[in-house]
Amino acid sequence: MQLDTVTLRVAFGAMSLALLLLFYLVTFRRTRAAYSAWWCAALVLFLFSATAYLLNGTAVQWWANPLGNVFGVAGAWSVWTAARSLRSLKPMPWLLVPALAVAAGTAAVDHPAINVWAGGPAFLGCMALFLGLSSAELFLLRRASPRLRTSLALTSAFMGFFYLCRLVAFLADGPDGAFFQRVFGSGPTTLVTMTLLMVVSFSMAAFSAEQAAVDLRKRALHDGLTGLLNRSAFLELAAARMQALQRAGASGTLVLADLDHFKQINDANGHAAGDTALRAFAAACTGTVRSTDLVGRYGGEEFILLLPGADAEQAEDLTHLISTVLRQTASPDLVLPTVSYGIAPIGERGADALADIIAAADEALYQAKSQGRDRAVLAVEHGNPDGLMPGAKV
Template sequence: MGLDPASMEVILGVAALILCLLFFDSYRRSRAPYSGWWCLAIAFLLAGNMSYLLDGTMFQIWAGPSGNAFLVAGAFSVWAGSRSLRLLPTPAWQLWTAPAATALAAAVENPGTNIWAGGLVYLVLMSTGMGLAAIDLWRVKSSSSRTRISLALAAAGLGGFFFCRAVAYLLEGPGGIALRTYLSPATTSLVTLVLLVIASFSMVSLSNEQLIRALNERATRDSLTGLLNRQAFMDLAGRELTRISATEPVSTVILADLDHFKALNDSHGHAAGDAALQAFAGACRASVRRTGLAGRYGGEEFLILLPGAGPEYAKAVASDISRRMALAEPSEGIHYPTVSYGIAFSSPADSADLAGMIAAADDALYKAKSRGRNQAVCADTPMLETPSAS
């Protein structure tokens, strides 16, 4: 004997409640945006299905429109979560316009007596929300998540199912055979339950990926500036120099030091010094192209690797960082320090000697300090021009 719609809605509601509690605990620990949106989507799914249980009662007049609106809000919450994986915000009006339109469409079609009040708008917007989620999940970079495909397929499957229901509604009306058999509310609950379980297993993997990524971020990033820490910079820079040494024999290292940093700390406190370090880090991120690396070497010293770049480009980067530091707006009564730079570049004979380049940059930095600070000095290195043929 088949299950009636009410029984399926109860089963789906129980499953949604359990999953909501489980994923809320995951979100509470990880604070991952997508986990939060997924919890909200499941909560809306739970609220919508519980509202449908009141169909046929005196409460149907508000339960039907509310149930439709809750489910559409859940679909668009999945879309917002999908966008969060791509680091894209979702304006509030885009989230709430669809549920509001769904409730309004149901309210004007006699929801007290018409169980399908606002049905077409509901089906179209459910299909739209899940379709948008599937598109954004598919666009997530493969390096960001390996589970994006299964999540995208689950969202596309549910969106496609609601699209078929919308087409059947248009062609046959709510009393048509399609919406009473294989596209019935009971079938919808079953399909939603299956895809919810599939997506939830994928969510577990996604949450683990996000947790591992966060732990890796903490292990490689300086907590104050957000730049690479010393060990991570040395490891990544060493590998990068080795990788490009065959094709790019010239690379440049910049060793930067904030001038009179101790005086800033002594005069205005460590909070002012921290703000200066963060301002320099922001200037670095804005000035160093994506192929470069920037890290905190220690204290107020920073290292920058510019693979495949010569000293003139390094001077331009140093100048741009100093310009951005000068334009930064510190707290009243505080002036951010200037910056001195030591620049060293590799020779074709030894293009992967990171330690040697840092040592040469340190010598050049000492010269910059001794010459009055607030300048960039290049280390004495071998000539890089190719010898002319005799």
């Protein structure tokens, strides 16, 4: 059965336009993500490429055919760029420009007015290169579920391999060879590309929905200003961590931190300066604590830390280090505040004691403020007659 290439290209263009509209309306407008934008760009370029090839056999074939090659290569580069954006990597236009120059230049000197395969080797090589790079980026992706990542990566790998095989067959059999026409000609390629384009588009839409759910959960668990755990998320995770420590017979320490004279910063410099101070302290915490520690914004200018396995002395050393990092933070227009800390040992108590431990740390924090601020006060466990240890400057 002979495939009607013109009909397939019209169908390919119509399908690309439909996928573009659906992807733009359903995915891009909702997420405004870079990968959505680049995938939309790829669909537009593939649509333009198919339209340009429809002009083969007309008086304008001499420029339409090379232009179709250029649009196709740019579309494959956009697919690669979309894959890179999923890993938060920037576009690489320095690789696109020479590829477009090679694709256009080789087609221009290969008699494009009478040769529908003008610049064929360069075009096929560039397509195989960018689609293969797309596959490599997708295999390295860790944000998506394994099922979606594998689907996207294998589809891109297949397309890259397919174009590589087209290039080999083109060089070995020629564009008019029976084998090339039957397996890798314009008709079969258009049919294969249509199928895989649909697979990738729906996989990208599914990935977008998955990321939207992940982002929603992240916003529900994290403070929007500092990126730390919010109060409810911290308390939930801290309770679970304390239960695990109790089962293991291990201990830990809880720390409450409060930025000193924070209201004065807001009053004197505005709330933007206060936000800067909060973000600076959050960054000092996250850059200092261990991966097993929990850090959250407890409310306002108050923060809370859970340090599994750390004793009171280690916790005090950590507060000193955090304050040191904060003092060394560059802030040209703002003198960052000092910080007071209240430290309470967890002992081997479980989640049901979390409220009492926080209350003890809060009382120690109050004492740190009373003793002159910029210090840590340790709330000791039962048996201490005063209930508190003297504060140490941090």
